[in-house]
Amino acid sequence: MTGWLDRVFPRPLPSARQRPEEMVYAIEDRPPLPVVVGMGVQHALLALIFALYAAIAAQGIGLDERQIVAYVNATVLVMGCGTLLQALSSRFGAGLLLVTIPGAGRLPIQIALTLHYGLAATMGATIVSGLLAVAMARVIPRLRSVFPPEVIGVVLVMMGITLITGGVSRSVGFTQGTYELSVPAMLAAGATVACMVGTAIWGSPALRRVAMVAGAVVGTAVTALTGNMPAGNPLDMPWMAVPVLGLDLPLPEFHPVPILVLALAQFITIMDQFGSTLSMDRMTDARWRRADMAMVARSVTGLGLIHVLFGLTGTLPGGSASANIGLAHATGVAARRVGVAAGLTLMLAAFFPPLAGLLVMTPAPVVGGILLYTAAYMITAGMDLVMSRMMNPRRNFTVGLAVVIGTSVMLVPQLTREAPDWLQVIVQSGLTMGALAAVALNALFRIGVRKTVRHTLDPAREAQEAAEAMEYSGKLWGVRPDTVLRAGHAVGEALEALRESGVEGPVELSVSFDEFNLVGTLSYQGVALRFGTAETPDMAAMLDAGDDDDIDAAMRRLSSLLIVKLADRVRSAQKGAVAELRLSFAH
Structure with missing residues (x-):
């Protein structure tokens, strides 16, 4: 039995990492307990901000107020499980500080499928897409030539670019249907970014560990001083609740169309997970030379297993948070033990609805500032990865054309309006189109290259x-x-x-x-x-x-x-x- 398990899900091998100078604590380091707990709480708080997507999904599928609270709590519980699984050094996780959050890109798909086919069909399709990710992880180690550094670099660049729209919109005060610049929002977002950047550049190691908290506190203070704090009182929520029990979950059903749609959407999430894993891997190893495909395979395996859990609970699936990678970069703390602490914190927070409610109410300009900081890091990390190899015309055009194709569907959305409904999830995503273009161009331009x-x-x-x-x-x-x-x-x-x-x-x-x-x-x-x-x-x-x-x-x-x-x-x-x-x- 063990031999079969080792062949299908190999154990992680010891790695000879060298901690970069700018990194205070790398993956396998053992920070002091106060640092582990403090940083774990910071990562959990940042992740809880993005639980807002779960609340939006719950509202979109027509849940009442009581069920929305239960839906968000169940989502937070699965987020904690996913973060814990990725942080543990096992055959089912990357062994990295990768924090799981609900996927904003999955929102319209989740709502549309649930309204059209029912929650049971969405649950079944999510479970199948999770199993598909586990199956795909088995072949990832053999795909190194398909995903050279320039392809992964494009994925990271596109991940950064996709964060810009949401970051800028929140930072300047744009809301749904309203496109008027808000000076208070810009002040709050600017204060958030300035505090994080200043702390990351000039702050001591101890100060860098609270960069995100400092930025969020300063940004929130500016928002409060300008009288623009969100309305609502999280104390009106029940103090304690058992996650999932408040949801009236049906048995999963399996229908072809929802399965096909979520299988296509899963490719986006896998590519995102691919880029997040390699970004964290490269950031924490001064002697980084090549993509650790075995680590990526374990990361995608963990992603698939957590998507099965998202499906069983009927909640909004997602992947690893780019914002938390930016936080690890800003603080210089990337120890996987922090990921364990963050996962446990999220699981505990799922039992206290007011805590999640408080974080969901974080001012939008503050979230926008955090996203802009992360976007800047992801773009430069992608560029650095692209330039880690010697460039030639083939490689130049692989990178350049892929970025052009990816950004074109973002800048000119009219290009994809005539696409079939089932294909919209693919062609409307700049990240997916850029990644697909990079993979295809890499394969095309390799034709005729002598071995x-x-x-x-x-x-x-x-x-x-x-x-x-x-x-x-x-x-x-x-x-x-x-x-x-x-x-x-x-x-x-x-x-x-x-x-x-x-x-x-x-x-x-x-x-x-x-x-x-x-x-x-x-x-x-x-x-x-x-x-x-x-x-x-x-x-x-x-x-x-x-x-x-x-x-x-x-x-x-x-x-x-x-x-x-x-x-x-x-x-x-x-x-x-x-x-x-x-x-x-x-x-």
């Missing part, structure tokens, strides 16, 4: 030609610059070692790349060189002795050691009269 490039080196300038060949290949395949530089030095040292050993005649360099390794193979007429693991020679003693033969031998050993250090794997082979030296560089 192996061969060069016959001119003996008069072979080291320079080898370095140029490596740089050309790196741009062709999008290899990281540091890997290309390391490979160029190693191949140059290898060529010098070959000549020192007596090899004559031309040497052929073959370069290949498979997303995991950059490989340079030198083929020549002669005897294969063998590289041992000898200790570094004492050059000072050699020079003092003055024996030229000993010095030459020591230099050869140094060259061999340098090649072994630069390359991740070195292998020599003899094929008749032709010898090969294969240098592999992990990517």
Whole structure:
């Protein structure tokens, strides 16, 4: 049984992360208990703000006041379960600080399906979409070439751009059907952003840990001073309630059309989860090199399981919150133990309706300021990810055209008005269209790219030609610059070692790349060189002795050691009269 489980849901492997300088506590760090609790509460409070989407969904499907309270509480309970699952290092979660919130993009779908087909059909379709995510997670580790850094970078950029509309609208005082600028709203949003940015840039580590709270408090204070606090009294709600029990839930039903619609919508959520996971992974590892597809698979597995729970409770499904990633960036605290604390806090808050009600009443300009801060971080994180690889025209147009396509459906909504109703959920989402375009363009532009490039080196300038060949290949395949530089030095040292050993005649360099390794193979007429693991020679003693033969031998050993250090794997082979030296560089 365990063997089958390990094959289908692999256990997380130990990771060798290095904490970035700007990060106070990285993923596996153990912050002091007060920091864990304090930051966990902050993340829970930020997530509770977005429980407003659940209240809107409940109103949209026609629930009464009592049922709306129960609906929001049930949503908060599932949010806590999802946050806890993602924070735990297990085969069913990413082991990252990823906070679950209801999805704003799911609001119109949830309301429309429930009104047309009934809550039972929406519940069944949500359960199926969750199981679909679990199934898709099984193939994600094999899709690394489909999701290179430039594709994920586009997803992050589009995630940031999609936050701008909601952030700006709230920040300037736009409401449903009203588009008049509000000076008090702009003051409150500006104060929120300024406080968060100032704290993140100039604040001490202790102050950075309360950046979001400080920004929210300052923004709320400005809102109160201008007399624009939201109406309502959360104290009118019952002090305690058991989540879910207040809902009159039917048994799930399974109808083809709702299942198809939510299956398409699930792709949006999976891509969002993909980008959130890699953003947090990259932010917390100074030695980040490549997408950890196994981690992404566990993250999507957790997403799918939580969507099953959203379906069973009939609540509004969602994914990991970008705003909470922005909070982790602002505070420099990303320890997964904070995620555990946030999940437990949310689960506890679900039993106290006034708490959720109070947070739902957070002034809209304050929420807008938080969204704008997060949008800025997500966009720059995406750009940084795109530029982590060497660029060429193929990669430039993959990124540029994907962003153009994604933003075009946002800036020119008339483009999608004629699309069928069932397709609207896809074509109206800038994030989805940008992500789909990036994946499709990446696949298209890879056509005609050779997997192996061969060069016959001119003996008069072979080291320079080898370095140029490596740089050309790196741009062709999008290899990281540091890997290309390391490979160029190693191949140059290898060529010098070959000549020192007596090899004559031309040497052929073959370069290949498979997303995991950059490989340079030198083929020549002669005897294969063998590289041992000898200790570094004492050059000072050699020079003092003055024996030229000993010095030459020591230099050869140094060259061999340098090649072994630069390359991740070195292998020599003899094929008749032709010898090969294969240098592999992990990517």
